[in-house]
Amino acid sequence: MPERNQIIDDLRGICMLGVIGIHVGSFVLESPQPNSFLYMLLEILSRYSVPAFFFISGYGLFCQYRPESHVAYLPFLKKRLQSVGIPYVVWSLLYLLYFSAVMPGCISWQPGNIAFLLFYGLSCYHLYFMVILLWFYFTFPLWHKLFAFFQRCGLKLGFALLFFLQITFNYWTCHPNINSTELPLLLQNLFNYRLNYLPLHYLFIFMLGGLAAIYYNKFIKFITSHFTAVNIFYIFTLFFIGGSYYYYYFYYNYSLIILVNTFQQLSLQGFLYTIASLLFFCAVFSKTNLNNPCRQFIHLLSVNSLIVYLIHPFWMDIINRLCHAGGIVMTSKRILAIYFLLVALSVFSSILLTKLGSKFPHLALLLTGKRPKTNTF
Template sequence: MGKTKKHLYEIDFMRACIIFGVLVVHVTSFYNTFEPNFTRRNLFYEGLLSSFHFTRESFMFITGIVLFITYCRKDVFQSRSFWKKRFLLIAIPYIGWNTLYMLFMKSYVPGFTWSSFLPKLGMGLLTGNEFYMYFLVVSMQLYLFFPLMLKAIKKIKKGHWWIFAGSFVLQLGLMAFNQYYLQNIPLSHVPVWIRWLDQYRDRFILTYQFWFVAGALLAVHYEQAKAFVVRHARMVFTIFLIMLALLLVHAGYDRMILRESDGMTTLVLQPIMVPYALMVTVVLWLVGIKWSEAREQNKKISKVITFFGNASFGIFLIQPFTLHYDDDFIYAYHMSLTAHLFLLPLSIVGVYLVSAALSWMIGKIPVLSYIVGKKVGIKRKRDYSGLLKGYSVIK
C-alpha cells in the first residue's frame, strides 16, 4: 500500500515567493522601458531583472516535485484517470483565461473586432501565445509525458545521479543553442523546424526538461535531500551568493562591454541561468523548510504565507489585468524617472496584493473557482423532509 501523502508547507512558501518574483520581473520590465540605455537606473533595472529571472525554472521545478511526490509512492497508477483529472483541472483555466484575455483586449486594442475574435482565440488556444499561457501549455505537455517519466524513474532505481548530471548538461547545451544560435540566425533562410523552434521554444517541454527531471528526482529522494541541505545550509547560501555575483558580472559584461540589447542581457534561456536558478530554488526550498519547522510559533505569518502560496496560480493568471492598470497609472501621471525608483516597490506590492485578493474572491465563487484552480461546487439545499417526518412519528 502506498504511503500517505504529507503536505509540504515549504512548497507553499516557495510558491508565494516565486510568484512575487514573477511580478518583480514584469513590473520592472515595464519601468525599464522608460530608461535611456546605459544609465545607472537602466543598469539597476537590468541587474534586478537578471537576478529575478529564476522564476520560470523554479515553477517548473516545484511542478515536478509535486507531481512525482504525489504519484511515485503509489502502488497503482492509471494513466487514463491521471490524464482525466489533470487535463480537466488545467484545461478549464486555460480556455477560460484565454477567452477573458480576448474579451479584455477587444476593449482597448485598436482594430480588434468581433470578426477577428474567434480566430484570435483559436490561435491563442492552439499556441498559448497570449500573455503568460506558456506555463499552462508546458504543464499540459508534462502531463502527457508524465506516465512515461514516472515509469522510467521507478524502473531505474540506481543511477539517479547520472540522470541528474546528464539532464543538467543537456540543459546547458539547450540554453547555449538558444542563446548563441537561435537568437542570431536569419529565419528566412533556415528549415521550417528551426523557425518553429525559434517561435515556440518558450512553450516546448524539452526547453525545461532539467527542471522536471530535477523535481522528480528530488521527490524520490526527498527526505535524504532535505537532510543534506539543512545540514549544509551555510554552504548552500555561500554557493548562491557566488552564483548571484557571477550572474551580475556576466550581465554587466554583456551590457557594457559587448553592448548587447536589454533582451539579450536579461535573457531567461541562457546557460548561466541554469546553475543560478538551481541555487536560488534550493535556497528558497531551504528557507521554506526552516519556515515549515517553525510555522506553529507564529501562526499569523504562517497564514499569510499559506494564503499567498495557495493563491499563486490565480495570481499568475490574473496578473495581465493588474499589470495593465498599473501601467496605465504610470503613463497617466508622467512622473520623473527618479520617482519611478520609489514607485517600483509600491507597484510590485500593489499588483501582488490586488491579484491575490482577486484570486481569493474568484476562488470562493462556485464553478467559476475552477479558473483559479479551486474546486468549489454549488451547495445543494438539504432536504429535511425525512428528518421532520421522523420527528413527527416520535411525537
C-alpha cells in the same frame, strides 16, 4: 512522506514575488534614466521563479505517481486537463476579450487564429507557462519511466548526464543558428515559438522536483545539514549571473533588453542560479518558524498563487494605462511602489474571486480548474 508540505507549497509564494518582479521590470525601461541595478533585481534575479514552478509540479506529480507505480494515462490526463487546461483556455479568452475592448481590432477572432494563439500561449505574455505545463502532463509517462530508469542505472549518473544534456540543449535552443524563414510555415512557427511550448527546456528542474518528492526526507536532511554549502552555492550563482550582467553591460555596452535575453533562465548562469535558489529557499523555509510574519505572508501568496499569477497582468496593464494617461514619469521609487501595489491588488483579487467561487462552484471550476469542497475555497 506527506504528499504536501508547507516547505514546497510556500515556494509558490516566493515564486509569485519573482514572476511579478519580472513583469514589473518592464517599467524600468520607461524611465528617463533606467536604473540598471533595479532592472537586474527585477528582470534577472527574479528569473528563478518560472523554472521553480516546474520543480513544484514535478514534486507534486512524483508524490502521487512513484516510479514503481503505474500511470493510468487517460484518467491522469483528464484530471490535469481540468485543473490546468480549463483555466488556461478561460483566462486566455478573457485576456483576448479585454485586449479587444481596450484596443479594438487588435485581435482576429477567426477560429484558426484563436487556435494558433491558444496552442502557443500567446493570448497574454504570461500564459505560455501553462502551455509548457500541459505538455509536461501530456508527456509525463515518459519522464515517469525515465526516473525509474535512473533508479535502476544509478541516480547520480542519470542526473549528472541529464544536467549536461540540459545545458547543451538550452544553449543550442537559444543559439540555434538556423534561418527559420527558409522553413515551411508550420515548422517556422514551431521553431519561432519553441520556448513557448517545449517542456524539454525545464526537464532537469522538473525531474529534480521528482527527486525531492521520492527522497524527500533525505533531500531536506541534505540541504539543512549542508546549509552553509547551500548558502555559498547560492551566493556564487548570484555573483555569477549578476557579474555577467554587469560585465556585458559595462564592457560590451549591451542594452538592458539584450542583457535580459542573454541571461534569462535558460542560460548557464540562469540555470545554475535557479538550482541554487531552489535549494536555498527550501533550506531557509526548513529553518524558519511558520509563525514568522514573512513566512505567513509568503504562505498567503502561496495559497492564492494561481489566481495571482493569472490576474496580475490585467492589473499591471490598468496601472500602466493610468500612468501614461496621468503623465507619470517612472522613477525607481515609483516602480517599487507599483510592484507592491500590484502584489496587493492581485492578492485581494484572488481572495475576492475565491470567496465568489465558494458560492458559485462552476465559476471556480472555470477560473481555477477546481470545485470548492466546502464553504471556504
